[in-house]
Amino acid sequence: MSETLTIEKSKRSPWGGGISPFNVSWGKMYMWFFLVSDAFTFSSLLIAYGTLRHRFTEIWPLASEVFTHFPFVHGHVQLAYVALMTFILIMSSVTMVLAVDAGHRRDNKSVAVWMALTIVGGFMFLGSQAWEWYHFIEGSEQGSYVLADGRFARTDDYEPGTIFFRGGEKVEGAEAKALIASATKHTIGANLVENEYGPTPLFANFFFFITGFHGFHVFSGVMINLIIFFNVIDGIYKKRGHYEQVEKAGLYWHFVDLVWVFVFTFFYLV
Amino acid sequence: MSGEQHGGYTTGDIHNQFVEEHYDPQNVKTIWRTFWILLALTILEVGIALTSLSKVMLMYTFIILTVVKAYFIIAYFMHLKHEKKALQYVIILPFLLIGYLIFISITEGVYIHGMDHGFFNTK
Structure with a gap:
């Protein structure tokens, strides 16, 4: 009897097996590991940007002189538009985390409402990005x-x-x-070979690649959120008894917001 | 057996992946507080970008504010602050490598720029 008890105890040390040492489900842990690897990809892109910017420092265009458009405003408005995009994305991150929170309360209807608002925010951001690309390309x-x-x-x-x-x-x-x-x-205007903002094509190339790669992440996030939203409407998570899928999609969505915070700083501000 | 708690860890059959937490009504308050902090930092960033501070000063201010924003998103929105210490380290420590990559790459960029603009050019 006492022998069995000892074995049981040793098994319950964090790494002894049979339990979750990180106290998270495997799905959440893999989402975190994926996000770490994805963060490395984005870091590499931004570091490549920084390296070449220092290499061509005297001819590199200043973002504050390139992105000066704002809808319905005549004249130059520096940074206001990207700041608005940042606000939209942070806002949709808030609605996402409120959806996760509603999931903890097992409040199916609230989860659906907050998810819907998150999706709206995602589409607003994508629309803003399309507008900015249009003006960047048109020149x-x-x-x-x-x-x-x-x-x-x-x-x-x-x-x-x-x-x-x-x-x-x-x-x-x-x-x-x-x-x-x-x-x-x-x-x-601008394309991959030349642009009116500076004598190097690299600036436009990095713009297209970094904001494009991020935009594609946002697009994927909106699609994932849509799937989750329909599942919530169907009552799948209600039946399952927990809303962990919402949490996992939430992690991804916050990550997209996080990347934008860095893109905003290193591409537009610095 | 399934879902039984032992010193903070959840035991149970492998199909029961979800780890139950206790709901804290303070959560919503924290979320909105985080939102206001992020909004204030973003407005501050745009504000000081339009001032006439020196370029270097601006750059370091932006980098610090960005790291602060990242902290709030990761800690509160992504909830990492309330995960196990071990998981926090597994996620955060790899980014030391990114710090190293920033150092070597930027140094290289500056160096190549210098080669084009007279480090070795004696003419």
Whole structure:
């Protein structure tokens, strides 16, 4: 009798088997491990961005001068639009965590409502990103020039006829006209080969790749949330007795928000 | 047997994967507090981006604020603060490698830039 008791006890040490040492289900643990690996991917992308930015530091476009559009606003509004996108994503993270919380209370209806709001937030973010990509690709009306002496000159739609150089120097009037006339290259908008924001294609490439990769994560997240939402509506988790699926989808969704916090800082702010 | 508690760990058959927690009504309060903190930090970031602080000052401020934001998302939204210590370490420690990668890659970027702009160019 006493021997059996000893074995039972040793089995109940954290790593003795038969119990969960991390006190989480395997599903949640694997979600965490996947997120760690995904975080490594995003880290690599952002570190590659940082490396090449330092390598081309004097010609790298300043994000605050590139992303200046805001819907229905005439003129430049620095950073406001990405800040709004950040707000949308943080907000949808809050509704997600409230859905998880409602799941802990076994409140099926509340879970459904908060999940629906999370999905709406996800679509709003995706729409915002589409809008931003559109303006990034379309570019300004005048675009930018590579002048005969090799210098890179940008223009401003709100100050036509003036050309701007890196560092604040600008040229106006007839002089600007002459420089534009002798320009060797004229670029409007952005693609993978060239862009009007700077003399290196790398800036646009990183923009497309990093925000695109993140946007695809958001899209996947919205799809996952939709599936979870329909399952909640069907009462699947109610019947199961717990809402752990909501929690796992929640982990992924918060991660997408987390990545955006870093993209916001390293792509738009710094 | 299934779902029985032993010193904080859950025993039970392997099909019962879900680990039961006790619901704390304070949770909703914590969620909204975290939201307001994140919102305030984001507004602060945009605010100081438009001031005339030096570039280096701005960069370090942003990085610190970003890490603070990440902490709140991971700790409270993703609930990592309330997981077992062992799991926290398993998730957080690998990012020391990312710190190392940042160091070597940025150093390399700065160095290549220097090679193009006169580290060795004596002309």
